[in-house]
Amino acid sequence: MKKTLGIILIFLSILGLVYAQEDVLKNIEKKLSTAKDISMKMTITTYSYSSKGESLPTKMSMELKTIKDPEILRVDFKEPAILAGQIFLLDGEKKITRMYSPSTKEIIESPYTMTQTSTTGATSIPMVGESGKDFSITIEEVSEKNQKLYKIKGIPQKAELKAQYSSLELYVTKDYMPVRLKMYDVQNRLYMEIVWDEIKINSNLSPNQLRTLPPGKIIRQKTPSTTIPLPFVAPTK
Amino acid sequence: MRRLLYFLLVFLLLFSLSYAQEIGKLEFNTEVNSNYGQDFSLSYEKWWSDNLGIGANLAYNSLSTDFSYKFLLQTPYIKTLLGTFYPGLNLLTNSLALKGYQLGIYIVNDEIYYISGKGSRIFDYSSSSKHSSLDIPIQAMGWYRAFTKNIFANFSLLSFQPQPSEEYYSLDIMLADRTALPLGNLILTQEVNVLLKNSYLYLSTIVNGELSMGSMGIKAFLGYLHPENLSFCPLEPGDLGGEISLSIPISSNIFPEYSLGYFYNSSGKSKLNLGLKIQFLISNYINIESMIKYLYYFAGDSNLNAKISFNFPALEGAMWNSIYVSFEKTNTVEDTSLGLNISYQF
Numbered sequence: 270m271k272k273t274l275g276i277i278l279i280f281l282s283i284l285g286l287v288y289a290q291e292d293v294l295k296n297i298e299k300k301l302s303t304a305k306d307i308s309m310k311m312t313i314t315t316y317s318y319s320s321k322g323e324s325l326p327t328k329m330s331m332e333l334k335t336i337k338d339p340e341i342l343r344v345d346f347k348e349p350a351i352l353a354g355q356i357f358l359l360d361g362e363k364k365i366t367r368m369y370s371p372s373t374k375e376i377i378e379s380p381y382t383m384t385q386t387s388t389t390g391a392t393s394i395p396m397v398g399e400s401g402k403d404f405s406i407t408i409e410e411v412s413e414k415n416q417k418l419y420k421i422k423g424i425p426q427k428a429e430l431k432a433q434y435s436s437l438e439l440y441v442t443k444d445y446m447p448v449r450l451k452m453y454d455v456q457n458r459l460y461m462e463i464v465w466d467e468i469k470i471n472s473n474l475s476p477n478q479l480r481t482l483p484p485g486k487i488i489r490q491k492t493p494s495t496t497i498p499l500p501f502v503a504p505t506k
Numbered sequence: 507m508r509r510l511l512y513f514l515l516v517f518l519l520l521f522s523l524s525y526a527q528e529i530g531k532l533e534f535n536t537e538v539n540s541n542y543g544q545d546f547s548l549s550y551e552k553w554w555s556d557n558l559g560i561g562a563n564l565a566y567n568s569l570s571t572d573f574s575y576k577f578l579l580q581t582p583y584i585k586t587l588l589g590t591f592y593p594g595l596n597l598l599t600n601s602l603a604l605k606g607y608q609l610g611i612y613i614v615n616d617e618i619y620y621i622s623g624k625g626s627r628i629f630d631y632s633s634s635s636k637h638s639s640l641d642i643p644i645q646a647m648g649w650y651r652a653f654t655k656n657i658f659a660n661f662s663l664l665s666f667q668p669q670p671s672e673e674y675y676s677l678d679i680m681l682a683d684r685t686a687l688p689l690g691n692l693i694l695t696q697e698v699n700v701l702l703k704n705s706y707l708y709l710s711t712i713v714n715g716e717l718s719m720g721s722m723g724i725k726a727f728l729g730y731l732h733p734e735n736l737s738f739c740p741l742e743p744g745d746l747g748g749e750i751s752l753s754i755p756i757s758s759n760i761f762p763e764y765s766l767g768y769f770y771n772s773s774g775k776s777k778l779n780l781g782l783k784i785q786f787l788i789s790n791y792i793n794i795e796s797m798i799k800y801l802y803y804f805a806g807d808s809n810l811n812a813k814i815s816f817n818f819p820a821l822e823g824a825m826w827n828s829i830y831v832s833f834e835k836t837n838t839v840e841d842t843s844l845g846l847n848i849s850y851q852f
Contacts, residue, residue, distance in 0.1 A: 345758060351689065351720035353755040354787070371761045371785065372690075372723045372753055376823070480822035481790040487824070487851045489529055 293408055293419050296445040297397050306474040308334040310347075310466040316459055324459070336474050343479040356482055369482045376485040394447060395437055396423040403427045404437070417443050431455075529553055530852045537845035542637045543569025549576075557582045557612075563589070567637070574605070585610035585617070590640070592628075593621055595648060596660050596680040597697045597712045597727070602738035603628035605640045617650040625666075627738045631799060631811050633832065634839045642736070643667045656684040668736060675702040676735070690718035701735050708732040712741070721761065726750040733772065745769040749779055761785040778802045793817050809836045825850045 301307065312330040319325060329352065332345040340361030346352040354371035359381065368377045396404050404423030411420045421439040425431045438451040450463040535547040546566045553559035561578035576589035587593075587608040594600060606623015625644045629635040648662030660680040667673050680697040692715070699710040712729030728748035731741040740749070749767030756762060767779030779801050786794045794816055801809040815830035828847040834840065 347758040350755055351722055353758040354721045354761060370721070371755065371787075372718055372721050374785075477822055478790055481819050482823040483785075483787050483790075483793050484817045484819055484823075484826040484828070484849075487529070 294397055294401055297441055300445045304470045306336045307470055308472060309468040312464045314462045334474055334479055336476060339476055341476055341479045369485055374485045376482055376487045378487055379490040396421060396439055403430055533849040535847045537843050539633050539841055539843040541841040542633060543567055583612050595662055596678055597695060597714055598699050599738040601627045601629060603640060615652045619648050621646040633834050633841050633843055658682045687719055689720040692717045703734050708734045710735055721755045723753040744771045744773050759787045774805055776804045807837050
């Protein structure tokens with residue numbers, strides 16, 4: 270009887286853990302996908318390694334602001350210097366993208382095709398949403414700088430992901446806000462770290478505020494510009 | 507490799523080689539100057555494509571009661587400019603303003619043009635220069651050729667009469683080569699000018715390079731203008747020297763551009779040129795631009811030009827309003843301007 274109870278308890282605790290995992294991931298997805306607007310700072314550090322194994326970091330930082338309705342995304346690049354001051358605007362309502370360059374004081378405007386749908390929600394975070402199926406996930410609680418966080422570790426299951434990563438680690442606050450994502454290469458070395466800072470949800474961002482770029486000559490292009498899947502704000506089809 | 511790929515992807519986001527066009531612009535400007543009265547200017551441009559557009563500019567000065575105009579018609583086959591305009595033929599005439607007309611005919615990748623009128627060297631940052639008269643009769647015939655999408659050439663034959671009894675000719679060949687870079691361009695331009703004056707030939711030359719990559723850029727030119735030539739560019743007759751300017755952002759809000767130039771002149775007018783431009787983006791709704799340009803002649807003279815503008819974007823950036831103050835001081839003139847500019851792009 271004791272043995273049976275023990276098995277049941279172990280089974281229930283495993284079941285509870287699975288539910289807890291799903292809850293954490295679902296809550297992150299829900300938190301971000303139901304937001305009317307989000308603003309945040311994002312820093313991406315990529316690492317390359319010398320022949321001696323020394324890591325060589327390269328940092329890129331930006332400020333992201335997005336509104337769900339009308340669908341607008343604005344990215345203000347902060348560093349490195351070559352990108353500082355460049356602003357990218359994706360306007361789903363007007364079906365245009367705009368790129369402001371401070372050096373030329375030009376605003377390049379391109380049509381934004383219907384097949385591209387900007388998604389600023391949680392589905393663009395690896396392991397959150399649909400992409401979670403591609404990973405074997407474990408969740409644990411950790412403490413960091415007097416703050417309790419969920420550490421979500423994902424081991425890729427798909428061959429194409431396995432060829433790139435050994436594991437991913439996503440840290441989120443107890444109220445389901447993403448803090449940091451670490452990606453490890455197949456040699457288990459950190460090769461990219463994304464840090465989200467000063468995340469604000471529903472701070473009443475206005476479309477006018479996001480659409481207003483610094484003065485510049487507007488140049489309209491006939492063909493769509495190439496858009497790429499930036500982490501967390503990747504366009505999906 | 508992955509890092510490189512990642513950054514290349516970001517670069518792709520920020521840079522596109524696609525065909526571009528500007529649709530339309532309506533601009534009103536008024537400026538009060540302590541020496542030259544009040545200027546009013548109204549301009550309109552409408553472009554349906556890169557080679558189909560119209561434009562007009564009307565300008566009036568309250569003190570001199572001078573009225574000037576410019577009309578532009580661009581079609582795939584013909585370009586017509588009438589009034590006061592900058593022909594912008596090449597590097598050695600890039601500061602030439604002309605009152606007259608220009609006719610251009612396009613044949614496939616070539617443009618054959620003819621220009622006639624009266625002109626002078628005008629610097630748009632200088633009020634005294636902008637209010638000087640256009641009085642040198644000038645005629646030019648030229649051929650602009652695009653060899654490829656990135657290699658261009660301009661051949662022109664210019665005649666001008668600094669005095670009624672004198673007529674000089676100059677032959678000018680300019681070659682430009684553009685290389686597309688991930689976040690910008692590298693443009694190299696070389697130009698040779700041969701002046702025919704009283705049966706003698708005089709050689710002038712200029713080389714210009716512009717490298718832009720994202721928010722950073724370097725521009726430089728090196729040139730020599732023969733003392734017998736007239737100047738329609740920043741080089742004075744007899745100048746041998748160059749200028750370099752460098753743009754590196756201090757932060758994502760502050761964009762300075764520094765420039766330094768030195769020009770040796772055989773007639774004792776050697777000079778040093780210092781410049782600083784700063785753009786400061788305070789918020790989405792206000793930014794400040796300032797410019798200071800100092801020219802020091804080793805013989806003792808100096809020129810100073812300064813300007814500060816406060817810009818206020820409106821209508822989600824389609825309109826921008828600007829108020830500005832500019833100041834100029836040379837050995838012969840000192841003036842201050844206060845201006846208002848409203849520009850609407852549609």
